[in-house]
Amino acid sequence: MSAESSDLVRIEHVTKTFHRGSEEIHVLSGLDLTVARGEFLALMGPSGSGKSTLLNLIGGLDRATSGSVIIENDRLDELDDRQLAAWRARHVGFVFQFYNLMPVLTAQKNVELPLLLTHLNRRERREHAEIALNAVGLSHRLNHFPRTLSGGEQQRVGIARAIVTDPTLLLCDEPTGDLDRKSGDEVLSLLQSLQENGKTIIMVTHDPHASARASRTVHLDKGQLSTTGPE
Amino acid sequence: MKFLSLIWSSMKRKKLRSVLTLLSIFVAFLLFGILCILKESLTGGVSATDAARLVVRHKVSFIQMLPQGYANRIKTIHGVSLVAHQTWFNGMTKTMDNASDVVVPSFPVDPEIFMKIYPELVLPASQMEAWMSTRTGAVVGKTAADKYKWRIGDHIQLTSPIWQTEAGANSWEFNIVGIYTGAKKNTDLSGFLFRYDYFEEMRGGLDKSMVGWFGVRVDDPQQADAISKRIDDEFANSPWEVKAEPEGAMVQGFIQQFGDIASIIRAVLSMVFFTILLISGNTMSQAVRERFAELGVLKAIGFPNGLVLMLVLGESCTVALLGGLTGLAMAWVFSLGGSPVPNFLPVWYMKPQDIYLGMGFALLLGLVTGAVPAIQAFRLRIAEALRRDA
Numbered sequence: 063m064s065a066e067s068s069d070l071v072r073i074e075h076v077t078k079t080f081h082r083g084s085e086e087i088h089v090l091s092g093l094d095l096t097v098a099r100g101e102f103l104a105l106m107g108p109s110g111s112g113k114s115t116l117l118n119l120i121g122g123l124d125r126a127t128s129g130s131v132i133i134e135n136d137r138l139d140e141l142d143d144r145q146l147a148a149w150r151a152r153h154v155g156f157v158f159q160f161y162n163l164m165p166v167l168t169a170q171k172n173v174e175l176p177l178l179l180t181h182l183n184r185r186e187r188r189e190h191a192e193i194a195l196n197a198v199g200l201s202h203r204l205n206h207f208p209r210t211l212s213g214g215e216q217q218r219v220g221i222a223r224a225i226v227t228d229p230t231l232l233l234c235d236e237p238t239g240d241l242d243r244k245s246g247d248e249v250l251s252l253l254q255s256l257q258e259n260g261k262t263i264i265m266v267t268h269d270p271h272a273s274a275r276a277s278r279t280v281h282l283d284k285g286q287l288s289t290t291g292p293e
Numbered sequence: 294m295k296f297l298s299l300i301w302s303s304m305k306r307k308k309l310r311s312v313l314t315l316l317s318i319f320v321a322f323l324l325f326g327i328l329c330i331l332k333e334s335l336t337g338g339v340s341a342t343d344a345a346r347l348v349v350r351h352k353v354s355f356i357q358m359l360p361q362g363y364a365n366r367i368k369t370i371h372g373v374s375l376v377a378h379q380t381w382f383n384g385m386t387k388t389m390d391n392a393s394d395v396v397v398p399s400f401p402v403d404p405e406i407f408m409k410i411y412p413e414l415v416l417p418a419s420q421m422e423a424w425m426s427t428r429t430g431a432v433v434g435k436t437a438a439d440k441y442k443w444r445i446g447d448h449i450q451l452t453s454p455i456w457q458t459e460a461g462a463n464s465w466e467f468n469i470v471g472i473y474t475g476a477k478k479n480t481d482l483s484g485f486l487f488r489y490d491y492f493e494e495m496r497g498g499l500d501k502s503m504v505g506w507f508g509v510r511v512d513d514p515q516q517a518d519a520i521s522k523r524i525d526d527e528f529a530n531s532p533w534e535v536k537a538e539p540e541g542a543m544v545q546g547f548i549q550q551f552g553d554i555a556s557i558i559r560a561v562l563s564m565v566f567f568t569i570l571l572i573s574g575n576t577m578s579q580a581v582r583e584r585f586a587e588l589g590v591l592k593a594i595g596f597p598n599g600l601v602l603m604l605v606l607g608e609s610c611t612v613a614l615l616g617g618l619t620g621l622a623m624a625w626v627f628s629l630g631g632s633p634v635p636n637f638l639p640v641w642y643m644k645p646q647d648i649y650l651g652m653g654f655a656l657l658l659g660l661v662t663g664a665v666p667a668i669q670a671f672r673l674r675i676a677e678a679l680r681r682d683a
């Protein structure tokens with residue numbers, strides 16, 4: 063039991079098959095993975111190997127074809143769509159490669175979005191968003207719209223949005239994939255400091271430079287995981 | 294509602310597109326409102342008519358005249374209680390700016406009987422007395438009085454291209470002795486009524502003692518058709534055969550041509566609505582399709598499918614209601630200005646039922662145009678929405 067309780071993520075014999083017309087695409091085939099609480103895991107692998115697919119299963123954005131995904135004590139396959147949405151709102155924060163901010167909302171309003179689903183009132187939402195933006199070093203950009211921010215700043219807004227509800231788990235799909243080296247490094251340092259503050263982070267990346275910041279790296283290839291690189 | 298600002302900011306995404314969509318919806322509902330006013334104007338007279346009234350006219354056409362003496366014969370027919378004649382005078386006056394001549398719907402009548410048959414014209418007793426005692430006296434409807442700034446005591450002239458005085462003049466003198474109002478909202482108040490005895494005495498020409506048509510009050514509206522038949526039979530094979538019919542039917546016949554116009558306008562409006570439906574439906578679908586990734590993010594964040602559906606529906610309904618209600622309001626303001634052609638279309642107002650109907654249409658438009666994109670948004674799979682090729 064003690065080993066179990068330190069594991070935040072447990073993935074058991076997970077398969078994922080896509081159907082494209084009559085063609086079946088077996089992306090994950092009987093995959094196992096555990097991630098300990100407080101870990102910063104880098105997930106690497108060739109393009110099309112299924113990294114995003116795996117991350118989506120962990121975040122409850124998609125459902126496994128078979129096998130089970132257990133986060134803390136929740137078996138995601140047993141939740142219906144509505145429960146899964148509520149679970150995501152409480153437990154996960156997502157960071158995307160292309161930031162995926164709402165262009166019509168200011169940085170602050172973007173960060174407030176997840177809080178709309180909570181019972182916080184307008185003032186509390188604003189305060190929480192300010193704290194999160196402060197944590198990513200953007201307290202001077204509250205009322206800026208995304209298009210007036212640099213890529214690195216937009217991604218930091220994305221991270222603020224992911225952490226504003228204080229989720230257990232942070233899932234990042236190539237968070238530095240669209241950034242130059244300097245901005246990428248800032249984002250990685252930010253993720254590292256979040257790990258130091260107790261967040262569990264799973265990050266998909268192509269960049270060895272990024273994975274070097276993680277506490278552990280796993281490689282996905284041909285539907286299976288290995289701890290060593292393909293080379 | 295905290296999600297309202299989210300809906301609102303979505304509309305600011307493509308400002309030009311939102312404005313154009315709003316504008317097209319606005320125009321459609323403005324058109325709808327004006328059509329409702331017009332339709333009421335064209336058919337309101339019919340519902341304002343009295344089922345207990347018949348109109349007896351020349352069998353061939355409205356403009357052919359009948360002997361005034363027919364009144365007495367009609368009165369003897371079983372079921373008839375009152376008979377009053379009237380004649381189209383076609384009096385003309387100058388517009389306020391003196392720029393052109395306009396026709397005032399004017400009729401020589403027998404005041405006492407006429408006012409009995411048309412009780413919806415309300416004239417104070419003292420003014421009625423004045424009319425009875427003034428040979429050149431005339432009473433005018435409130436609308437006409439306002440329009441031409443006629444007041445009691447005014448001495449005015451009307452010219453008639455049809456009727457000349459025995460002296461050969463076509464200018465007629467009148468004294469305004471009364472202004473009548475309507476018992477109902479859609480009572481026609483654009484008329485000008487003057488005394489037949491004055492008219493008869495003054496007019497020259499061959500048509501002396503001929504009148505335009507008769508208004509007939511019957512005892513039992515249920516018997517209207519049977520009595521009409523009796524009247525027709527009474528004058529069959531005479532030099533002046535007549536056609537009697539319930540007033541509604543006559544007015545309806547009279548406005549049949551306008552009715553056709555109304556149905557054409559209605560057809561045009563249906564097409565406009567249909568086009569609006571396609572335009573805003575398409576705009577809405579497009580707006581949602583462009584935003585699949587964003588909606589995917591909202592769902593990833595934890596927005597349930599139902600909430601995403603409501604956000605999209607909320608947006609389409611906001612657009613439709615905003616455009617629709619301002620269009621209706623504009624039409625209403627337009628109706629307050631009064632009829633631009635009061636002689637032609639005296640009844641000019643927007644029925645509350647039509648306003649509610651328009652509001653209903655606007656909401657329906659919002660729901661219908663939002664339905665498909667909302668369901669798409671509801672069903673949207675997050676993983677697919679977030680794939681970069683999506």
Ligand SMILES: Nc1ncnc2c1ncn2[C@@H]1O[C@H](COP(=O)(O)OP(=O)(O)OP(=O)(O)O)[C@@H](O)[C@H]1O
Nearest residue numbers: 080081082089108109110111112113114115116677
């Ligand atoms: N919804 C889907 N329908 C069909 N095929 C899909 C779907 N999602 C992913 N795939 C396929 O599954 C495979 C894995 O996709 P995935 O996006 O997980 O790869 P990835 O490792 O994240 O690649 P990249 O490094 O390019 O992001 C690919 O072949 C992809 O085409």
Ligand SMILES: [Mg+2]
Nearest residue numbers: 113114115235
């Ligand atoms: Mg990917």
